[in-house]
Each structure stands twice: as C-alpha cells, then as structure tokens.
Amino acid sequence: MDSSPTFVIVGGGLAGAQAAxxxxxxxxxxxxxxxxxxxxxxxxxxxxxxxxxxxxxPDESADALPADFYTSHEIELMTGTEVTEIDTDARVVHAGGNAIPFDRLLVATGSTSRHLPLPGADLAGIHYLRTFEDMTELRSALKSSSSVAIVGAGWIGSEVAASARQLGLDVTIIDMAATPLEAVVGRQIGEVFADLHREHGVTLTMNANVKGFVGSDNGRVVGIETADGRVDADVVVVGIGASPRTELAESAGLEISATTHGITVDTSLQTSVPGIYAAGDVASVTRPDIGIDLRVEHWATALTQGQAAGRNMLGAGEAYMNVPFFFSDQYDLGLEYCGYPVPWDRVVVRGDTGSREFIAFWLSGSRVTAAMNVNVWDVNETLQALIASGRSVDDSRLADSDVPLESL
Structure with missing residues (x-):
C-alpha cells in the first residue's frame, strides 16, 4: 500500500475501529x-x-472487529500506548516515545468514569465499570461475593444490578432520585424499572444521600453510609456517569464546548483545527437543527460517528445529523431508545406498562423529542424518522395502537 498520506486515530474504542x-x-x-x-x-x-x-x-465477543481484520487491511495497531501530545502546528502525534506525523487525525479518546470523592472512596472493593480491566476485576469480585451495593440507578447501575441478580447475589441500588433512570425517562417510566428490579429481588434505596463508604480493619469496603443509615455489601459498584477525556484536545488548543465539555465539532465532525476530527463520547456536535451542542455517550453514536468521520476525513462532506440511539437489556426486558436530551413536558404511552410491552413518547409541545420501545420490536427506525421529521403529532394518535406508526 501507499505509505502516504498518513491518517492517525487516537483512541482504541469502537469509534476508532469503525473509522479505520x-x-x-x-x-x-x-x-x-x-x-x-x-x-x-x-x-x-x-x-x-x-x-x-x-x-x-466469551471475552472476544466484545471485540469491535475480528483480530485479523487489522493485519489483513494493513491497519497499524499500537495498543497499550499513551498519546502524550498532539502538535497541531507540526502535525505530529507524540506516542510511545515516537513522533508520528499525520495528514489527518481523529480524536476518539472516549470517556472516564466519574468518581465519588467521599470518605472511604479509596477502600478496596469499590468498583467502577468503564474499561475491560474494570469489568475483569468486577467479574472476579462478584464470583466470590454474596452481596453488592450499587450507587447510581442509571443505565450502568441498572444493568449491573440485573447481571448481579442473575448471578444470585443480593443487590441493593442506591440513588438520590425517586426511581431508577428518572433523570433520563422521568418518574412515570422510571416506576416501570423500579417494579422490574423489585420483582427480581433487588432492594431499592431511593431518595438517598450517600455520605461515604464503610471499611473493615483490613481496608476493604463493607458498606455504604447514607443520610438515613447503612447498607452492608461485600462489593460496591459506583455508576454515576462519565466525563469526556479532553485533556489531549485541550492541550492541543482544540475548542471545547462550554455546555457539554466535549470537543466542539461541526456536522462533518471536524474540530476547530482543519484536518482534525473527533468522534464518539468525546465529540460535541454543533447541531443547528435542534439548537444545541450534542454529545452522546452511547454505542450507536460511537459506531456511526466513527464511520462518518472516516468518510469525512477523505472529503465526503457528510453531515452527521443522526438521531441518538441506544439499547439496554435487563432480565427479560429489552428496549431501544432514540431521541434528544432536551426538556419535555409530557409522556404519552402506547401499550401496557404493566406487561412491559409498550412504546413511550416524550413530547415538547406537539413534537416528539424522544421515544422508547420496550419489548416491542422492529419499530425503532420508524420512531427515529418521526423524531427527525419534527412534525406535529396528536397525543391521541400516538397512544392509539390501531394507528400505524408509519402514518404519524
């Protein structure tokens, strides 16, 4: 293959692999x-x-691409290598003691777990789940434990709780909100997930304020102290969100969004420095269609932005205007969610939340801003098209299962 030009991708996650x-x-x-x-x-x-x-x-099922893909397509992998500097003037990346010139650069450095800076936070047995190494350590801990307490009832906390219950552990979820996932789906739909976890034996400690972690004499966590009491556990998992890894970009002088704290990119995913792009968790896309900077920490965004960034690095000029999408599986509940993280004023439900077979619509005025299909399949592309259209929709038609979604 031609040795020039050189395109460098910083970040060994899904977005980087898809870009390659x-x-x-x-x-x-x-x-x-x-x-x-x-x-x-x-x-x-x-x-x-x-x-x-x-x-x-198997562990290999998480691989973004087959192992032999990189060699067969002459993609040079530098794993276990830290990039220490991006020199935008010299068009050079410093990594592993080498200075690597680039013609185009993609920054796909992802996110890091937010930590709780509370008393006892350095005790052994407190886990965060972001990397494969994190998972390996947590998996080992769960195998030798009988109880786990999870701080945070978001997607990670809810999914880990479901997995831990399926492994037979006693599970307690602790959160400041009244229901799981309330910040994302609101209290009405959050109650669906509260009922789901309770039915599977999870103890929900909601409206709780965590004050610190309790340790044993040998320095291991044995519980969590809240404002109302103590929750005992062999293992603690903290899932309170993630922060974009922008340190390299900031030191290189790339513009950072004041609202999302990600790397500012236009709809072609190009940063403030020509020829340098960003994708995945770290990319904050300026979206004139919805009037906000949009940074999304989900699998589908890393996948599709990585693909779009690769094409745009070659000059495709493709506008990334996708409706965000993600999925979750908890016990026998599967869901797909699509939409924008903007304020809504009401939720309309089609179907039965009691049987957990329904579609929920979040609306601002007459416009659907987000939707979620729960144990209802082959509808999400239609829901994304509805959201992207921005058209006005009547609540009664949304709620009526006899009205085809395609007609909305």
Missing amino acids: QSLRDSEFTGRIILIGDEPRLPYERPPLSKGILRGDD
Missing part, C-alpha cells in the same frame, strides 16, 4: 495508525455490564 474500517471501505490506500492506551484490541462497551460480566459470553 470506514477508511478502508472507502478505498483509502494510505497509512492508518490506530493508537489505544489499553493493552487489548478495540472493543465495544455494552457487553461489559451484561453477558461478559456474567460469564455467559
């Missing part, structure tokens, strides 16, 4: 160097809280 594949699919014949700071092949994160954590699926 997209470049080769677009018949780019130059050099591709993919640099990741973790010592394994690029991987997807959703399985880390589900099948792989439980031991139901």
Whole structure:
C-alpha cells in the first residue's frame, strides 16, 4: 500500500475501529495508525455490564472487529500506548516515545468514569465499570461475593444490578432520585424499572444521600453510609456517569464546548483545527437543527460517528445529523431508545406498562423529542424518522395502537 498520506486515530474504542474500517471501505490506500492506551484490541462497551460480566459470553465477543481484520487491511495497531501530545502546528502525534506525523487525525479518546470523592472512596472493593480491566476485576469480585451495593440507578447501575441478580447475589441500588433512570425517562417510566428490579429481588434505596463508604480493619469496603443509615455489601459498584477525556484536545488548543465539555465539532465532525476530527463520547456536535451542542455517550453514536468521520476525513462532506440511539437489556426486558436530551413536558404511552410491552413518547409541545420501545420490536427506525421529521403529532394518535406508526 501507499505509505502516504498518513491518517492517525487516537483512541482504541469502537469509534476508532469503525473509522479505520470506514477508511478502508472507502478505498483509502494510505497509512492508518490506530493508537489505544489499553493493552487489548478495540472493543465495544455494552457487553461489559451484561453477558461478559456474567460469564455467559466469551471475552472476544466484545471485540469491535475480528483480530485479523487489522493485519489483513494493513491497519497499524499500537495498543497499550499513551498519546502524550498532539502538535497541531507540526502535525505530529507524540506516542510511545515516537513522533508520528499525520495528514489527518481523529480524536476518539472516549470517556472516564466519574468518581465519588467521599470518605472511604479509596477502600478496596469499590468498583467502577468503564474499561475491560474494570469489568475483569468486577467479574472476579462478584464470583466470590454474596452481596453488592450499587450507587447510581442509571443505565450502568441498572444493568449491573440485573447481571448481579442473575448471578444470585443480593443487590441493593442506591440513588438520590425517586426511581431508577428518572433523570433520563422521568418518574412515570422510571416506576416501570423500579417494579422490574423489585420483582427480581433487588432492594431499592431511593431518595438517598450517600455520605461515604464503610471499611473493615483490613481496608476493604463493607458498606455504604447514607443520610438515613447503612447498607452492608461485600462489593460496591459506583455508576454515576462519565466525563469526556479532553485533556489531549485541550492541550492541543482544540475548542471545547462550554455546555457539554466535549470537543466542539461541526456536522462533518471536524474540530476547530482543519484536518482534525473527533468522534464518539468525546465529540460535541454543533447541531443547528435542534439548537444545541450534542454529545452522546452511547454505542450507536460511537459506531456511526466513527464511520462518518472516516468518510469525512477523505472529503465526503457528510453531515452527521443522526438521531441518538441506544439499547439496554435487563432480565427479560429489552428496549431501544432514540431521541434528544432536551426538556419535555409530557409522556404519552402506547401499550401496557404493566406487561412491559409498550412504546413511550416524550413530547415538547406537539413534537416528539424522544421515544422508547420496550419489548416491542422492529419499530425503532420508524420512531427515529418521526423524531427527525419534527412534525406535529396528536397525543391521541400516538397512544392509539390501531394507528400505524408509519402514518404519524
């Protein structure tokens, strides 16, 4: 293959892997160097809280691409390698003691778990789940434990709770909200998930304020102190969100969004420095259609932005205007969610929340801003099209199962 030009991808996650594949699919014949700071092949994160954590699926099932893809497509992998500097003037990346020139650069450095800076936070047995190494340590801990307390009832906390119950552990979820997932779906739909977890034996400690972690004499966590009492546990998992890893971008002088704290990119995913792009958790897309900077920490965004970034690095000029999408599996409940994180004024439900077979619509005025299908399948593309259209919809038609979704 031609040794020039050179495209460098910083970040060994799904977005970076998809960008590399997209470049080769677009018949780019130059050099591709993919640099990741973790010592394994690029991987997807959703399985880390589900099948792989439980031991139901092999570790390799998380791989973003087959292991032989990189060699067969002449993609140079530098795993376990830290990028220490991006020199935008010299067009050079410093990594692993080497100065690597680039013609185009993609920053896909992802996110890092937010930590709780509370008393006892450094005790052994407190886990965060972001990386494959995190998962491996948590999986091992769960195998030798009987109880787990989870701080945070968001998607990660809820999925880990479901997996831990399926492994037979006693599980307690602790959160400041009244219901799981309330910040995302609101209290009405949050009650569906509260009932789901209670039916599977999870103890919900809601409206709770965590004050610190309780340790034993040997320095291991044995519980969590809340304002109302103590929750005992062998293992603690903290899932309170993530923060974008923008340190490299900031030191390189790339513009950072004041609202999302991600790397500001236009709809082509190009940063404030020409020829440098960003994708995945770290990218904050300026979206004139909805009037906000949009940064999304979900699998589908890493996948599709990585692909779009690869094409745009080659000059495709493709506008990334996708409706965000993600999925979750908890026990026998499967769901797909799509939409924008903007304020809503009401929720309309089609179907039966009691049987957990329904579609929920979040509306602002007469416009659907988000939707979620729960144990109802083959409808999400239609829901995304409805949200993207921005058209006015009558509540009664949304709620009526006899009205075809395609007609809305």
